[in-house]
Amino acid sequence: MTTFADLGLSAKLLKALEKTNLKEPTPIQAQSIPHIMKGRDLMGLAQTGTGKTAAFGLPLLHRILDLGHPPAPRTVRALILAPTRELVTQIHDNLTVFTKGTSAKVIMVVGGASLNRQAMNLARGADVLVATPGRLIDLLERGDVDLQATGYLVLDEADHMLDMGFIHALRRIAKHIPVKRQTLLFSATMPKDIEEIADTYLRDPVRVQVATPGKPIEKIVQGVHFIPNGDKARLLEEYLKKHPGEQALVFGRTKHGSEKLSKLLAVWGFKVGSIHGNKSQNQRDRTLTEFRNGELDVLVATDVAARGIDIPGVRHVYNHDLPNVPENYVHRIGRTARAGAEGTAVAFCAPAEMDELRAIEKVMKKPIPIIGGAPWSAEMVAAAPKPGQNRGQRPAGGGRPGQPKAQGQAQKSFAPRGEGKPAGKPQGAKPARPMGGGQSPNRAGAPQGAKHSRPQQNRRPA
Missing domain, CATH: 3.40.50.300 (P-loop containing nucleotide triphosphate hydrolases)
Structure with missing residues (x-):
C-alpha cells in the first residue's frame, strides 16, 4: 500500500495531513504526485470526488516550501485557475489545511467580492493564488498582481472552464506567465478542445487517467x-x-x-x-x-x-x-x-x-x-416547447404561470405514453404548461407574478 510518506512529501506537509481525513493517497494522487514533484507537465483525467486538489496541491506546496524565502510584493509563485467561485473556495480551503504550520501563503480571488480588498491581500505577494479567470484579469489590468515570476500554472476542471467560455480569458492570462513553467491540467472529461489546450500550453506532458472520462462514480x-x-x-x-x-x-x-x-x-x-x-x-x-x-x-x-x-x-x-x-x-x-x-x-x-x-x-x-x-x-x-421558447407569454386562459386556467377551459394532458397519470400526481391536479424551462407547479404557496428568465448562459462571472 502506497502512503503519502512513500511519495516523498516534506515532513511539514505530512504532519498537516495527519490532521485530515486523508490517510492514504487516492489513485490520481499516487500516480500524479511523483511526476509533478519531478517537474513534469501533467494532464490528469479523473472523475469528480477522486482527490484532484491534493493531487496537484501537495507536490506544488512541497516544491514551493523548498524555496525557503517569501515571494516578492504582488508576485505569485503558483497560479491555480478554476471556473467557479465555489470551486476556487474549495481549493483554497483545502490548500490552507495542507499549509497549516508552514510559511506558505495561499490567497484566493473571485468575482462578487471586494476588488480593493483582494488587491491589498496580494500586495505582499502569494505563494499560491487560486482564482477565477475574470477576476484575475481585473487585477492584472489594474496592476495589482504580477505573474512574471509564476513558475506553476494549474488549470482545474478545464472542461468546465471551456463550457463557460473562458478560453479567451485563458489566452490573455497566459501571456503574463513565463513560457518556462510547469503546467498541470486536470479534467473530468476529454473533449477535443481539451486536447488542443494541452497541445498549446503543456510541454511533453505525462498523461494520468484513473477512470474513463465521463463515467460517474459506480456507487x-x-x-x-x-x-x-x-x-x-x-x-x-x-x-x-x-x-x-x-x-x-x-x-x-x-x-x-x-x-x-x-x-x-x-x-x-x-x-x-x-x-x-x-x-x-x-x-x-x-x-x-x-x-x-x-x-x-x-x-x-x-x-x-x-x-x-x-x-x-x-x-x-x-x-x-x-x-x-x-x-x-x-x-x-x-x-x-x-x-x-x-x-x-x-x-x-x-x-x-x-x-x-x-x-x-x-x-x-x-x-x-x-x-x-x-x-x-x-x-x-x-x-413540447423547448427551454426558453414562449418566454414571457402567459398560458392560455390569461392566468399567470403556475396558476390554474379559468374555470371551464380545457387543458392538454402531458401524461407519459402508456400511463394514465404520472407517479405521485394527486387526483384533480392539473399540470401547468412548461414556460421557459422554469418550474410552474400548480400548488398553493407558489410564488406568484415572477417573470421567466432566459436560460443561464455561459459567461464570465462578475
Whole structure:
C-alpha cells in the first residue's frame, strides 16, 4: 500500500495531513504526485470526488516550501485557475489545511467580492493564488498582481472552464506567465478542445487517467423519471419526504427557476437554500456553510455548483432540469457518493428534454435506468416547447404561470405514453404548461407574478 510518506512529501506537509481525513493517497494522487514533484507537465483525467486538489496541491506546496524565502510584493509563485467561485473556495480551503504550520501563503480571488480588498491581500505577494479567470484579469489590468515570476500554472476542471467560455480569458492570462513553467491540467472529461489546450500550453506532458472520462462514480444509484415539467416540483417533494433528514442537492437550469423552486420548497416546510449567479458571494458562501453544517437539508443550485461542492453528507442529487451540456450531468451527480459513501441520483425528464437525456446517455455510454413514467413519444417531444421558447407569454386562459386556467377551459394532458397519470400526481391536479424551462407547479404557496428568465448562459462571472 502506497502512503503519502512513500511519495516523498516534506515532513511539514505530512504532519498537516495527519490532521485530515486523508490517510492514504487516492489513485490520481499516487500516480500524479511523483511526476509533478519531478517537474513534469501533467494532464490528469479523473472523475469528480477522486482527490484532484491534493493531487496537484501537495507536490506544488512541497516544491514551493523548498524555496525557503517569501515571494516578492504582488508576485505569485503558483497560479491555480478554476471556473467557479465555489470551486476556487474549495481549493483554497483545502490548500490552507495542507499549509497549516508552514510559511506558505495561499490567497484566493473571485468575482462578487471586494476588488480593493483582494488587491491589498496580494500586495505582499502569494505563494499560491487560486482564482477565477475574470477576476484575475481585473487585477492584472489594474496592476495589482504580477505573474512574471509564476513558475506553476494549474488549470482545474478545464472542461468546465471551456463550457463557460473562458478560453479567451485563458489566452490573455497566459501571456503574463513565463513560457518556462510547469503546467498541470486536470479534467473530468476529454473533449477535443481539451486536447488542443494541452497541445498549446503543456510541454511533453505525462498523461494520468484513473477512470474513463465521463463515467460517474459506480456507487451512485441512478434513475430517470419521465414527468411533465409542471409536475416536477410535486414529484421532488415526494422524493424529499421519502428521505427525511438526508441532505439533497437539487439542480435547476436557470437562476430564476432555481430561486423560485427554492422558495416553493420553503413554503412546503423544507429547510432549503439556493445558490446561483444572482446571489452575491457572501450569500453563496453563507448558504454553503449552512448546508455543510447540516442547518439545511436541501440546496437548490444551477450548474454554478456542479463542481466545487465537496460535502460528504449529500446523499441524493435530483436533476430537476436536465443540463444542456451533457458532461455537466456527470459533475452534478458526482456531488454525492463522496469519500467512499453511497448516493442516489434521480433525473426528471420532461418532453422537451429528451434530446438532453439522449446526449447524457451517449456521454455515459449506457442508458439511465427508468424508475418512473415512460419515454415520451416523438409526437409529445415535437409538440413540447423547448427551454426558453414562449418566454414571457402567459398560458392560455390569461392566468399567470403556475396558476390554474379559468374555470371551464380545457387543458392538454402531458401524461407519459402508456400511463394514465404520472407517479405521485394527486387526483384533480392539473399540470401547468412548461414556460421557459422554469418550474410552474400548480400548488398553493407558489410564488406568484415572477417573470421567466432566459436560460443561464455561459459567461464570465462578475
